[in-house]
Structure formats: C-alpha cells, structure tokens
Amino acid sequence: MPMPDTILEDVFNAINLGLIIVDAQYNVLFWNDWIFKHTHIKQVEAKGHKLGGVFSEPLPPTFLNALKNTLEYGLPTIISNALHRSPLPLYDFSSQTNEKVRINQSITMSPLLPQRGGRHCIIQVTDSTTSIKREKMLLSHSEILRRDAVTDSLTGIFNRRFFDEHYKIAFHNAIRQRQCLSILMVDIDYFKNYNDYYGHLSGDNTLRAVAQALKSQLFRASDVIARYGGEEFVLILPDLSAGQAEKVAEKLKNSVFNLAIPHKNSPLFNQVTISIGLSVGMPKVEYDILGRADAALYLAKQQGRNRCVALPLLDEEQK
C-alpha cells in the first residue's frame, strides 16, 4: 500500500533539514517547516510564487545558476558552505542576540522527474553552523596543544623540544642564505648554591625572572630564546655580525645584572649573574656551533663568570 500523502508531508515537516521543491518554472511547490522556522515565511505564502521573488532579499547568482542547471540538465548540484557561506536568506531566530543571524548552509539540488509538468528540483538545505563551531573549537584546542608542546611550563619561553627543531631550520637557512648565525649559551652563575641557600621556590622565581629579562632584550621576530635545561638558556640570532652579536650578549648580561637579585651564597658577587658563551660565524654543514658555544661558555666560567666569551666557528689554526 502506498504511503498516504499526508504522512509524507508530516515526514518532510518533521525532518531536521530544509526542503524546497520547485517546478520547471521555478515556482515553489513545497516548503517544509524547517524553512518556515528559518524564514518566518509560511508555505502558503511561498507556494506558487517564483523562488527568487519569495524572499525579501535577492538570491545570489551562483544559487540561481545552480538551480537553472539542475532544472535544465537534470544534473544534481551541490553548493558548499566552504565557498558560499550563506546563499539563502535563512536566519536563526532563536538566537539570544537582537541581531538576526544568517545561518551557514550546505545546499544540495537534485532533479525530480514527476509524471507531468517537466523536471522539478528538490533543494535540501543543512545548517552547517554547528560543524563550523566544532571545527573552530577543535582548531583552537589543537592550537593550545601545539603551543603547550613547545613551551617551557616554568618560564613560559620555548622549550628544548622547540629549540632542537628550530635550531636545525635556522642552521640550514644560514647555510643556504650564506648568513651569519649566532648561538648564545647562557648559564646562571652558582645557581646550585642559590637553590641550596634560598630554596627551590625562590630558584624557580629567579629562573622566571632571568628568562623574562633575557627575552625582553630580543626585538626581532627571527630571534629565539629557549630553556635549554636546568639553569641554562640558549638563544639563536640569525644574520648578525660578530660585533653585533657581542653587543647583544653584553646587553643580555647587563639585563640580568640589573635585576639585582640578591645571591648571598655567590662566592664572587652578592647578586645573581650569568655567563654567556657565544659562537658566531657563517656555518657549514659539518660545523658544531652548539658545541662551540658550549666551549665558549666554559671559557666564560673559567675567566671569572658574569661575562661573555665569543668564539668564531673555527679556531684560527683550523681555518
């Protein structure tokens, strides 16, 4: 037994999807409750009128062309939300704000071939607002996760993981563009003594303060500072001459000195200081600039701390 038309109409009105049926002359034959809900135009007001004239706003040409093609050639057409945010003037009237919000739509047009009256077209409209919200939420979550993955939780600067990746990129960029690269290894002097004397909580605060002081000296987007481990920090500064890099190192050293954080357990000074090892030059693939910066840091420690020692990428005799 065929399903009575009244049940079919109830079904069409019950589904959570917009349905519009137009005939070959673009006249609206049917329009379900979902469309009413989002237009506040009743089916009786739309029925028998050309679809383009039913709304108080004009329909975009892409929508009308798609409809024309579907009716003319009988080929189904889709109008994606990605390329047309909101082709039909459909609104979310339940929205709490006073402004009418036009809903995001994905539209599918399929030809229907009833027994008489030429080709018809059924237009299905889905609300893609929720899927857009969901995607945006997922995107922002993944952005947070991505940021967390490269941030040192104590100091808020980049972590070792980020540094290792960034170092490789910066190193190869410098080789390719024949530019200088500067690596600065920074170590807080007598930090173990500091922790023993003031406790780990103060130690953490000092690490944070030093990280911020160092970071505040960087002004170029290309400069990166990361926590290398423990009380060690590392900086990558591309495209600076040896002289410029040494000036930056001097400023970094002073910035920490000027914090004037008391350190009564320091054998040399009564306050927190840093030592810096700088290696600078035009890198080649086989160079170990990090090892070189580390060696420079060792020299800075040997020569009395609270200072910067710079080393070229290769010793003079090795050149």
Add this chain to the structure above:
Amino acid sequence: MNLLSEMQRDALAEVFNIGAGRAALSISEIVGDEVKLSVPSIEVKKSVEIGVETLPLNNERFGTVHQNFTGPFEATAMLLFSEEKALEIVRDMMGSQMSLEELVEFEQEAMCELGNIILNACLSAMADILGISLNSTLPCYTIASCTELLHTITSSMDQDYVLVLNIVFTSVKRESEGQLILLLSSASLTNLIRHIDHFLGGI
C-alpha cells in the same frame, strides 16, 4: 590500438573544451577572479592498459570527485587532482571568503563542489552537443592512493574502457593539472561513438 578516429577524437575534445569553458565561467564567478580550464588531450584506452604511465601518478595521494551517470551511455566520471594541488586550488578559491583555510572538512566540501562544477559542465556540454539527456548521482569526494585508484579503474567488472582527459586549470596564482577519467562499458563506448558520429554527420 586506436579506438577513436582522429575526427571522433577532435569532436570529443571539442565537447569537453566547451564543458571546461562553462566550468571556468562558474568557477571564476565564485572566485571573483579569472580562471581558465582547458582539455588539451584526450585518449581512449582499455582499462587493463591503464598503469602508472598513463596517469601521471607520481604523486602519492589523490583527491578524487566522482559521479556515476546514466543515459544513452553510462559511465563513472572521476576527476583527479593530486591531493596537494587539490588543496591549493580550493584554498585559493576559499581565500578571501572565509578564513577557514585550515578546516579540512570544508576543504573536502569545497573540493566536492569544484568537482561537481567541472563534471556537470562537461556532462551538460555533452548533453547539448550530442542532443542527449544524462542523469547523474551526487558527487562524492574521496582521497585515494595511487594503488587504490588503479585498483578502482582496472577492477570495475564491466567497464572495460577508459576515456582519459587531461585538464589544465589556470588561475591568477597558479597552473594545475588534473585528469578527468570516464570509465565506460564497451556497449556504452559504442553508444558514445555512435552519438559522436551522428553529431559529425550533422555538421
């Protein structure tokens, strides 16, 4: 083996170029910038002959939009772009309209629409010029590896023939190349050739 005469091939290329022109018009309207589409070459092969060398399948993965159509002849139409190229085109298209270029779901939907525009334009041009009427399913977008793709083409039971068209997509920013593939049964190919001959006879 040459399955189509030069005349027949030219006629078919003409049909598809008209389709491509219509598609370009629709796409330009969406992008708000001039986009050109052309079909420089066309080939008919037995599907068993399709291999890596027929399709420039050096890329690992493909974005494919397919629609099955029926009428005087039946075919599976597949539009192939390397995944990378597909995303480039779609990102260009989405560009100014929304800042959602990282949203994968939307790219897929947009790719589906792009494929739908190109396929429908080619089918409608065919319908107009050959004086026939075609029905089609809704487009479906999938991402497939080269192997999966070759498997689909060569394993379709009764569709022994393949019509391969190269499509060149030129926008202000880039030129991309894709393939339009029609999988046809031998009966459908015969019918298609008959319609082409009829069209050639009429001019």
